[in-house]
Amino acid sequence: MHLPIIAPSILAANFAKLGEETRTVLDAGAEWIHFDVMDNHYVPNLSFGPMICEALRKDGITAPIDVHLMVSPVENMIQDFAKAGASLITIHPEATIHLDRNLQMIKDLGCQAGIALNPATSIDCLDYIMDKLDLILVMSVNPGFGGQKFLPSALKKITDIRRKINENNLNIRLSVDGGVTEYNIQSIFKAGADTFVAGSAIFGKPDYATIIKTMKDACR
């Protein structure tokens, strides 16, 4: 099992100070930055695109940027985010009719590839693509908005996917996204997740270092 990673979602940051917020949360102990891309088509909300990712890179952010694409179609955004400095690009199976091809496209562009599973999406879709994955993102809310409540059904899904990863001896990170807080992170960790996306639980606090430490301490 991998060491736990905290990936704050900057969707919950103060957009007027995005560079500063990103640096502060990394200095506070976060390992990755989670970058939620919403297109008002695949999900009913609009966030930010590759230009903002590129701006963070130009501003000196060197930490891994974990791009969560909630867009359809995916092809142009995969190319643009790879160019903009994304480290990892995660796509939703419902957002494309060529999942295998698009995962391969992410890898060919030099990024790590992830798949995001909505609350109602079965883990069966993993069966023929596991060898192309660096990350599986379990959505513990329906995608489109920050600040929602964690859906407990995600815990069984995490356990089932952890079993699949371990049985096949695969080097895949298992991430959980949506409603992760200092109160539920331990049960999510115990279910088998190793990567924790949290937006409002971190950016809603005055002291990012304390909340990140609390979350990490819960994962032991």
Ligand SMILES: O=C(CO)[C@@H](O)[C@H](O)COP(=O)(O)O
């Ligand atoms: O992808 C998404 C939502 O679609 C997430 O990354 C959320 O933005 C996480 O925010 P919180 O639920 O932690 O506030």
Ligand SMILES: [Co+2]
């Ligand atoms: Co996300």
